[in-house]
Amino acid sequence: MVENTGISDIVKDENLVYQKTKVLTDKVMHYCPGCGHGTAHRLIAEVIEEMDIQAGTIGVTPVGCAVLMYNYLDIDMQEAAHGRAPAVATAIKRLMPDKYVFTYQGDGDLAAIGTAETIHACNRGENIAVFFINNGIYGMTGGQMAPTTLSGMKSSTSPYGRDVQMMGNPLKMTELVAQLPGTWYVTRQAVHTPASVRKAKKAIRQAFENQKLKKGLSLVEIVSNCNSGWKMSPVEANKWMVENMFPFYPPGDIKLEGKMVGKE
Amino acid sequence: MAKSKGSIIVDKERCKGCEICVLACPTGVISLAREVNSKGYHFAYMENPEACTGCTNCAVVCPDGVITVYRKKVNA
Numbered sequence: 001m002v003e004n005t006g007i008s009d010i011v012k013d014e015n016l017v018y019q020k021t022k023v024l025t026d027k028v029m030h031y032c033p034g035c036g037h038g039t040a041h042r043l044i045a046e047v048i049e050e051m052d053i054q055a056g057t058i059g060v061t062p063v064g065c066a067v068l069m070y071n072y073l074d075i076d077m078q079e080a081a082h083g084r085a086p087a088v089a090t091a092i093k094r095l096m097p098d099k100y101v102f103t104y105q106g107d108g109d110l111a112a113i114g115t116a117e118t119i120h121a122c123n124r125g126e127n128i129a130v131f132f133i134n135n136g137i138y139g140m141t142g143g144q145m146a147p148t149t150l151s152g153m154k155s156s157t158s159p160y161g162r163d164v165q166m167m168g169n170p171l172k173m174t175e176l177v178a179q180l181p182g183t184w185y186v187t188r189q190a191v192h193t194p195a196s197v198r199k200a201k202k203a204i205r206q207a208f209e210n211q212k213l214k215k216g217l218s219l220v221e222i223v224s225n226c227n228s229g230w231k232m233s234p235v236e237a238n239k240w241m242v243e244n245m246f247p248f249y250p251p252g253d254i255k256l257e258g259k260m261v262g263k264e
Numbered sequence: 265m266a267k268s269k270g271s272i273i274v275d276k277e278r279c280k281g282c283e284i285c286v287l288a289c290p291t292g293v294i295s296l297a298r299e300v301n302s303k304g305y306h307f308a309y310m311e312n313p314e315a316c317t318g319c320t321n322c323a324v325v326c327p328d329g330v331i332t333v334y335r336k337k338v339n340a
């Protein structure tokens with residue numbers, strides 16, 4: 001029997017350096033093994049704990065695999081209809097401007113059915129944070145092609161790979177909304193390695209901090225895996241993501257303090 | 265020279281055996297057990313506990329947040 005009790009002279013309260021944040025509940029997340037949604041949830045929860053804003057934060061959850069996010073974060077959360085999270089978050093923020101308000105949305109939610117809500121919330125410059133989990137697919141419903149599905153990428157509705165002549169081009173929503181005057185901070189991150197997780201957490205923190213400035217919307221895309229939908233093991237899926245998703249969706253900052261990166 | 269020694273505790277019933285932590289560990293501490301937890305997952309454990317430095321990399325990438333890390337300074 002393998003017991004996970006650790007090394008007894010090290011496992012002591014005074015030596016504790018990392019434990020699950022209390023802002024995450026003790027419920028076991030329903031996500032598939034290795035799914036980036038779990039990591040992204042934890043980072044948001046850790047930032048809320050570190051900023052000490054658990055009572056002052058309201059999250060808006062999507063339709064998609066993260067639909068049950070409200071079970072996992074011990075904060076006030078409101079479920080929105082599919083794609084409508086930025087509209088719901090707009091109302092919440094306008095009624096309660098001192099609250100920290102964020103949406104958490106998949107690519108099907110944010111870049112397909114919710115395209116209008118996303119673009120208009122960004123263009124209006126709502127003082128909210130949008131966390132966009134892009135796994136290039138409709139994970140929850142069985143791995144159908146999304147607007148974000150890569151050219152040539154297989155999905156249950158593009159079994160021979162996405163043919164852009166017939167099915168259109170993949171959509172870079174993050175670059176698109178960065179063009180709008182209402183966005184203040186736009187960045188693309190990932191959560192597959194320790195270094196990427198630490199960077200993504202800084203970006204999430206920035207998106208929360210920015211709400212104090214009232215200068216516009218912050219959007220953090222997290223390029224993630226859907227290992228079940230991609231029909232790979234978690235480790236293979238992360239490798240595939242680096243090799244195939246990153247060339248089209250390169251991690252990095254796109255807009256900082258209202259200015260496009262690399263442009264004066 | 266002061267070095268760090270670490271130890272992790274994996275909540276084995278909540279671990280989903282995704283193996284992400286195994287790849288994230290720079291010193292090869294973690295493996296998946298041959299046995300499974302009650303959900304049927306091969307859970308992560310310290311196969312080489314002596315090599316753990318307490319760097320927290322494994323805990324930082326665990327999608328299910330099931331790793332707790334301890335670290336203390338030792339004189340080598």
Ligand SMILES: Cc1ncc(C[n+]2csc(CCOP(=O)(O)OP(=O)(O)O)c2C)c(N)n1
Pocket residue numbers: 062063064065066082105106107108109110113133135137138139140141146226
């Ligand atoms: C109005 C409406 N249309 C369609 C659906 C079916 N539906 C549920 S989740 C989903 C897409 C989810 O994909 P994504 O937002 O990328 O989330 P993921 O599961 O990949 O994280 C769809 C189309 C729905 N629930 N409601």
Ligand code: SF4
Pocket residue numbers: 030031032035036037065135139140225226227228229
């Ligand atoms: S179906 Fe995909 S997105 Fe949904 S939990 Fe599984 S791996 Fe994650």
Ligand code: SF4
Pocket residue numbers: 034274278279280281282283284285286307308325326327328329330331
């Ligand atoms: S990353 Fe977490 S869930 Fe995955 S195998 Fe390691 S401890 Fe288990």
Ligand code: SF4
Pocket residue numbers: 270271272288289290291292293294315316317318319320321322323333
């Ligand atoms: S704390 Fe660092 S050295 Fe120890 S098991 Fe985790 S990744 Fe490996």
Ligand SMILES: [Mg+2]
Pocket residue numbers: 106107108133134135136137138139146
């Ligand atoms: Mg998706």
